[in-house]
Amino acid sequence: MTDHPTPDARFDPRLEPGELRRLEDQLRTELAEETRSVRPPDRLEAILHQAREAGPVSARAGSGPRRWLVPVAAAAAVALIAGGVWWAGQDRSTRTAAPATTGPTTSQVAPAPTGSGPSTPSAVTSGSAILTAGPGPTTLPVYFVGPQGGDRTAYGLYREFLPGPVTTGDAAARAKAALGLALRPPTSTTPDGGYLAPWAGQSIRAVTVSPKLITVDLATPGASGADTTADVRRLAVQELVWTAQAAVQKGNVPVRFTVQGKDAKLFGAIATAGRTFTRPSADRLYEDLAAIWVTSPRPDQLVSATQPVTVTGQAIVFEATVSWELDRDGTKVRSGHTMASAGAPQQGSYSIQLGTLPAGSYSIRVFEVSQADGQGITAQRTVPFTVG
Numbered sequence: 589m590t591d592h593p594t595p596d597a598r599f600d601p602r603l604e605p606g607e608l609r610r611l612e613d614q615l616r617t618e619l620a621e622e623t624r625s626v627r628p629p630d631r632l633e634a635i636l637h638q639a640r641e642a643g644p645v646s647a648r649a650g651s652g653p654r655r656w657l658v659p660v661a662a663a664a665a666v667a668l669i670a671g672g673v674w675w676a677g678q679d680r681s682t683r684t685a686a687p688a689t690t691g692p693t694t695s696q697v698a699p700a701p702t703g704s705g706p707s708t709p710s711a712v713t714s715g716s717a718i719l720t721a722g723p724g725p726t727t728l729p730v731y732f733v734g735p736q737g738g739d740r741t742a743y744g745l746y747r748e749f750l751p752g753p754v755t756t757g758d759a760a761a762r763a764k765a766a767l768g769l770a771l772r773p774p775t776s777t778t779p780d781g782g783y784l785a786p787w788a789g790q791s792i793r794a795v796t797v798s799p800k801l802i803t804v805d806l807a808t809p810g811a812s813g814a815d816t817t818a819d820v821r822r823l824a825v826q827e828l829v830w831t832a833q834a835a836v837q838k839g840n841v842p843v844r845f846t847v848q849g850k851d852a853k854l855f856g857a858i859a860t861a862g863r864t865f866t867r868p869s870a871d872r873l874y875e876d877l878a879a880i881w882v883t884s885p886r887p888d889q890l891v892s893a894t895q896p897v898t899v900t901g902q903a904i905v906f907e908a909t910v911s912w913e914l915d916r917d918g919t920k921v922r923s924g925h926t927m928a929s930a931g932a933p934q935q936g937s938y939s940i941q942l943g944t945l946p947a948g949s950y951s952i953r954v955f956e957v958s959q960a961d962g963q964g965i966t967a968q969r970t971v972p973f974t975v976g
Contacts, residue, residue, distance in 0.1 A: 726753070726762070729834040730766050731826075731830040731831045732745065732746050732783040733745060733820060733823045734746045734776070734781065736966075737968040738966045743820055743823055744878030750774070759797045759835070760795045763797060763804075764794070766831050766832070768791075770828060777888055778969065778972070779970050779972075780969060784824075786816060787824060789808070793848065795832070797836055802833070802836060802842070803844045805849060806846070807847070810855040824854075826876050829867065842864035844860070847860075871934065873933065877902075877935060880903050880955065880968060881901045881902040882901040882969045883902065884901075885899065885971060886971070887972060888972060888973065889974070891945075891976075892976075893947050893975050893976060896943050899942060900937070901969070902938070903938055903954070908928040908932075910928050910956070911955050912925065912953065915950060915953070916948050916950050940952075949974055950975060951972040952971050953968055955967065
C-alpha cells in the first residue's frame with residue numbers, strides 16, 4: 589500500500605517515507621493500551637453503588653419504581669471512564685487497580701440443605717456548616733483498617749461507601765465529611781473481625797484543599813501506647829490519606845497533617861514536620877490495601893430469590909487466582925475459583941456468578957490459598973447475606 593503524505597510531511601526532511609503511517613499506528617496502539625489500563629476513580633463505583641441501592645425501579649412518582657436510574661448511572665460511568673483515560677495520562681501513580689474484567693469461574697456444587705432463613709484553595713473549619721445541595725445524603729468512599737483474616741495476624745485497608753452529610757461540590761467540605769466518617773468505623777458482622785478504631789476520640793478541625801496539597805488539621809495527635817503495633821499506626825494514618833484523596837478526586841495529591849495548626853507526632857511516633865503522605869504506587873498497593881475485598885453483596889444484605897447473585901470485589905493475589913466457598917445455614921454448598929483481572933502486586937477485579945439461590949441464610953468466603961504449601965490461607969473475607 590502506498591503512503592500519501594500531506595504536503596507538509598512530503599517536504600519535511602525530519603520525516604522518512606511512511607513514517608506518518610507508522611506514527612499513526614503506534615499512537616492507536618498506545619491509546620488502546622492506555623484505555624485498557626485505566627481504572628476509573630472511586631466516584632465511578634460510588635455511582636454504581638447508588639444505582640444498585642435504588643434497585644430495579646421505573647419512572648413512576650412517589651415510592652414506585654424508577655428504571656431511569658440505571659441508564660443514568662451507566663451514562664455517568666461512561667463519562668467517568670472517558671475522563672479516566674485523560675486522567676491516567678496525567679498521573680499513572682494514582683491508579684489503584686486494573687480494568688474491571690471478569691475471568692472464568694469454576695465451581696463444585698454440593699446438595700443444598702433444606703430449610704430457609706431470613707482549583708483555588710478551599711477550606712472548611714470545624715465551625716462551618718455543611719451546605720445542602722440535593723434531596724439525600726452523599727455517598728462517600730471511606731477507608732478503614734481491618735484484619736486480613738488469614739492464618740497470620742495482619743491488617744489492611746478496606747473501602748466502604750457510606751452516606752455522609754449532604755454537601756456542595758466543594759472538595760474540602762466533601763473531604764472533611766468523609767474523614768469524619770473514617771474516624772468512626774461502622775459495626776461489622778463479618779466473622780473475620782470488625783474494623784479497628786485507632787482514632788477513637790479524634791475529630792477533624794479543618795481541611796484545606798489546593799491543586800497540589802490536601803491539609804488535614806486534627807484535634808489531637810492520637811493516643812500513643814503499646815496496645816497498637818507500628819503497622820496499625822501506619823495504616824491508621826494511611827486510611828485518612830486514602831479517604832481524603834478519594835473524596836477530593838484529584839488523584840494522588842499529597843496529604844499533610846497538622847494538630848491544632850502545628851506539626852506533631854501522630855500516635856507519639858509518626859512525625860508530620862516537613863512531611864507529606866501519599867498512596868503507594870500501583871505495584872506496591874499491598875503495603876496498604878487488604879488482599880481481598882468483597883464489594884457485593886454487602887454484609888447482611890437481603891437479596892431477592894428471583895434475582896441471580898453475583899459476588900464482586902477486588903483482590904491482590906498470586907497469579908490472579910481467587911478461591912471461594914458458599915455456605916448455606918452453616919453448610920458448604922458450593923466452592924470454586926475464578927481469575928481476577930490482574931495478579932499481585934497489582935489489584936485486580938473479580939466476579940463470581942452464583943445464579944439464583946433458594947431462600948436461606950448464606951455467607952460467601954473469598955480467599956487466597958497459600959502458595960507455600962497449598963493448604964494455608966493467606967487472606968480471606970467472609971460476607972453473610974440472606975436470600976428471600
